[in-house]
Amino acid sequence: MTAKAISNALPQRKIGVREKSAETTRDSLLMAAIKVFTEHGFDGGSIDQISRAANSHDRMIYYYFGNKESLFVAALEEIYRRFNVAEAALKLDLEQPKLALEQVVRFVLNYYKTHPEFVTLLNSENLHRGKHIARSSKAQEFSSPAISVVDDVLRRGVAQGCFRSTIASRDLYMMIVALGYFYQSNRFTLSAFLGENLETPEIFAQWETFVIEAVLRTVLTPAAL
Amino acid sequence: MTAKAISNALPQRKIGVREKSAETTRDSLLMAAIKVFTEHGFDGGSIDQISRAANSHDRMIYYYFGNKESLFVAALEEIYRRFNVAEAALKLDLEQPKLALEQVVRFVLNYYKTHPEFVTLLNSENLHRGKHIARSSKAQEFSSPAISVVDDVLRRGVAQGCFRSTIASRDLYMMIVALGYFYQSNRFTLSAFLGENLETPEIFAQWETFVIEAVLRTVLTPAAL
Amino acid sequence: MTAKAISNALPQRKIGVREKSAETTRDSLLMAAIKVFTEHGFDGGSIDQISRAANSHDRMIYYYFGNKESLFVAALEEIYRRFNVAEAALKLDLEQPKLALEQVVRFVLNYYKTHPEFVTLLNSENLHRGKHIARSSKAQEFSSPAISVVDDVLRRGVAQGCFRSTIASRDLYMMIVALGYFYQSNRFTLSAFLGENLETPEIFAQWETFVIEAVLRTVLTPAAL
Amino acid sequence: MTAKAISNALPQRKIGVREKSAETTRDSLLMAAIKVFTEHGFDGGSIDQISRAANSHDRMIYYYFGNKESLFVAALEEIYRRFNVAEAALKLDLEQPKLALEQVVRFVLNYYKTHPEFVTLLNSENLHRGKHIARSSKAQEFSSPAISVVDDVLRRGVAQGCFRSTIASRDLYMMIVALGYFYQSNRFTLSAFLGENLETPEIFAQWETFVIEAVLRTVLTPAAL
DNA sequence: CATGAATGAGCTTTCATTCAT
């Protein structure tokens, strides 16, 4: 029969024989996985959808990743890696802590806005109570850079006397992330409930301004306000 | 043999002949749906799991709700209804806006904490880009009470001169909700990344204190700080 | 609950309480059955579709007809009854056998064309090897009029000397019916295979002329040709 | 317990591990499909019945054919292919057009009689208004041989002067097919209505003689009669 | 490295029908 079965059932899927290197196959499967999991979540996305989107075959996913869960973990790690790369590119002037903090807030809000896969994959992961990320050896190493950026800015501001000294960097980090993440992750239900489309640039801009103000007012000393 | 076939065949699933009223059947299906969707999300939760948990049959879900999506919409509406009931029971002293606002924050944070189904169902819904709630005629009517509570407090505080007049109630509402929701919805990935368990009472208490402070600092006039 | 379950699942189906007489309900169910069975066949048509089309309820079908098969038998009997009524209205001049035979052919071809339900229901019935009609007590009484019309014309023509005496009326009857029925019943596959749409008036007219000629040439004596 | 579950569980359904080639599996599924669709029609025949009859599994039907409809199309194409093969084996002496035409009629009538699957599958297909065959790319290529055989004989007869020149080959083709097909496809309802069993050899023989005579009388010139 | 074949359990949904009032 040779290739006839599949070409009968899925005629649109013919791929050339050995025309792609291993690296490419693995990569395109991973990209496809991020795309499909972003659109349908872990449960909603199927192995078949992913392999088809990658112009490959189901079997290759098992070859390279073992199973669906491991593929999902790889996808999670990849989007975290990308976030860290983007964050590392952020050049902050620590000598101006107030401005630096504002930049961090802008970066976070805009990163979430332009990278829905980040929000959606984490959303799906939390629906599963974090069971996949718990299996990742790289989980914690990925978070430290993010938090340390906030920590650095905070320390410098305290040292300069413009930031309050009682703020825990973990809380500040979570505040910034929460205000950015929630707006994106819940924009659909929020839009429905508020009767306003949160995806318009105007409303996002207003929110960004508000968040910056809220963060600064929380952190700044009365004198620096 | 499939698990489903077994459960159909096993005698212990047989329920007494028409011993339950329609009210009970519909209700228990809805309660079971909330439970199962909370634990596994929309895609992860199966019709079979739900009917079994309700001690009923698959068929009755279609009898009472039409299909899986409509059942999910009914579940969403129910948890929103409950939230509004709980919020309506909240007695605020509007003459003390600062205290009232603190109470609102405490209420929201604790409601999300004690009602994981609220967070999880919305999480699942946003994964589907809000397509289910868009079909609900009750969506908007459910959100207005929540926002108006914040609005009332805010107006009163502005009138008394202790709250800043430039705050939009929608932004304030979203801030409170975001800080409460995100902590719960992302507690699994956050715990993994931070290396700290956010479900311990101590860390939650610290977060609650921080959020109250952040909200008040954002809203209060310099004089009232 | 009362009516809430159905109105939730099938909101478009509310019917007034007792606003229709029994006669009407039974009749509209029968009409709906003919319609649905015509469109989808016995297997393809569902009890639910039928009761909905009749603006009634599943339960009423069982009340009036007992089960799906008996409903189908009733539908078959009804379309045969209608055919006989139409045929009885046909006024033939037996003194002109050739003309009368032509009229019969025209009647049959046009009846099948304008009553697709006749063709489709019989089609469906033959797919089930006639098991439903075998249960009908009225089956044979319905066929006699049809055949006797052909028989009368044939006898008269033989008596007059213009028709050949060796023709069996059963064969002649089947020939006319076959040429009319097949064209209608198989018009879809024929159109696909021939690459011509048999539903256009021109092609039907050509066929009608051809059939009349074929029937007459088969029956007429050489002298009368 | 459902019958399906049972058949999944019972050991006698287990087939040897990979003891069958793909060729065999696909073919036996197709053969089983023809058998089951012949007996119960498209709607009445189930995927489960077919896979069981082929000693295979539901899943393989989707693997090889995609879905039930495509399997049905494949079945239709297969029986048409077989008809064409049988017809191609027919050796006609075109120098004797009258005899050749008689042979064509005998061939068609006997093919339909001995291949009920041909009649039944087309019957079922027409019940669905030809929607499946419309999706077949091979539909028209299958019909041309059949019609061209009739066309060849007709032309030769006209050339020799024994056949009338006004006959359209399409009409002649449809006449022969109609008289053969209808007798088989409607033999159940006809038997019930006529009170005679059309499956007895005597009645079939009489019909065959009649049809040959009718076709020849329609086609022959008066001189050749 | 890659692929065709196969597997069995699971999914959501619809079926005809019956019960009790």
Next chain:
DNA sequence: CATGAATGAAAGCTCATTCAT
């Protein structure tokens, strides 16, 4: 005469995964 409730079986189809080469 009619209806709301319930039932169990079966439908078509998709799931993640494994085998053998």
